[in-house]
Amino acid sequence: MDITIKKVKYLPELRRVAELADEIWHECFTDIISLGQIDYMVERFQYLDAMIRQIEEQSYTYLSVYDGGDLCGYIAVKPEQDDRFFLSKLYLRVDKRGQGIARLMLERVFEEARKHGKSSVYLTVNKHNDRAIAVYKRTGFTVTDSVVTDIGGGYVMDDYIFTYVL
Numbered sequence: 001m002d003i004t005i006k007k008v009k010y011l012p013e014l015r016r017v018a019e020l021a022d023e024i025w026h027e028c029f030t031d032i033i034s035l036g037q038i039d040y041m042v043e044r045f046q047y048l049d050a051m052i053r054q055i056e057e058q059s060y061t062y063l064s065v066y067d068g069g070d071l072c073g074y075i076a077v078k079p080e081q082d083d084r085f086f087l088s089k090l091y092l093r094v095d096k097r098g099q100g101i102a103r104l105m106l107e108r109v110f111e112e113a114r115k116h117g118k119s120s121v122y123l124t125v126n127k128h129n130d131r132a133i134a135v136y137k138r139t140g141f142t143v144t145d146s147v148v149t150d151i152g153g154g155y156v157m158d159d160y161i162f163t164y165v166l
């Protein structure tokens with residue numbers, strides 16, 4: 001294993017991250033939400049133009065995860081106006097799970113948050129996403145709230161909010 005995590009700076013790499021996002025979302029959420037909702041959420045949040053808007057207008061940073069030369073995961077983060085850092089996305093292709101890469105990804109998130117002078121990292125996770133919930137708990141995140149968000153199209157996100165105090 002030869003893991004590199006780096007900021008996505010150029011459009012061709014962001015395009016490849018969008019393709020990977022499409023693949024991972026259609027694999028990992030099939031037991032949790034409907035195919036219609038997956039398609040809707042990918043289009044709304046993970047199409048290339050949506051990701052460009054997040055970076056240009058909402059201060060998001062995308063980080064790509066490589067094993068050797070293989071793009072196998074990605075992270076999206078955003079500093080809030082207050083002392084919190086938002087972990088918006090943490091995704092690893094299925095064949096790379098269970099190998100400790102998530103811990104490296106989360107350490108990088110904490111490092112970015114500290115660089116921004118933040119005191120905590122928070123995220124939202126679907127209440128039925130058992131694996132991700134187990135990973136966050138194992139890493140030291142705790143549930144601080146739960147929230148149902150109307151995302152349009154007749155869909156809602158039914159999430160826990162997890163927080164990690166730096």
Ligand SMILES: CC(C)(COP(=O)(O)OP(=O)(O)OC[C@H]1O[C@@H](n2cnc3c(N)ncnc32)[C@H](O)[C@@H]1OP(=O)(O)O)[C@@H](O)C(=O)NCCC(=O)NCCS
Pocket residue numbers: 028090091092093096097098099100101102103124125126129130131132134135136138139
């Ligand atoms: C979330 C995700 C990035 C985590 O990566 P992963 O490779 O599955 O995580 P790991 O197997 O490295 O597990 C990380 C830690 O959690 C622990 N863990 C994993 N599954 C666990 C479980 N079911 N119960 C208890 N602990 C568990 C691991 O033992 C590990 O702890 P350690 O480092 O002390 O050994 C990955 O599962 C993923 O991409 N899932 C699909 C997308 C997704 O749901 N993203 C999150 C959206 S909010």
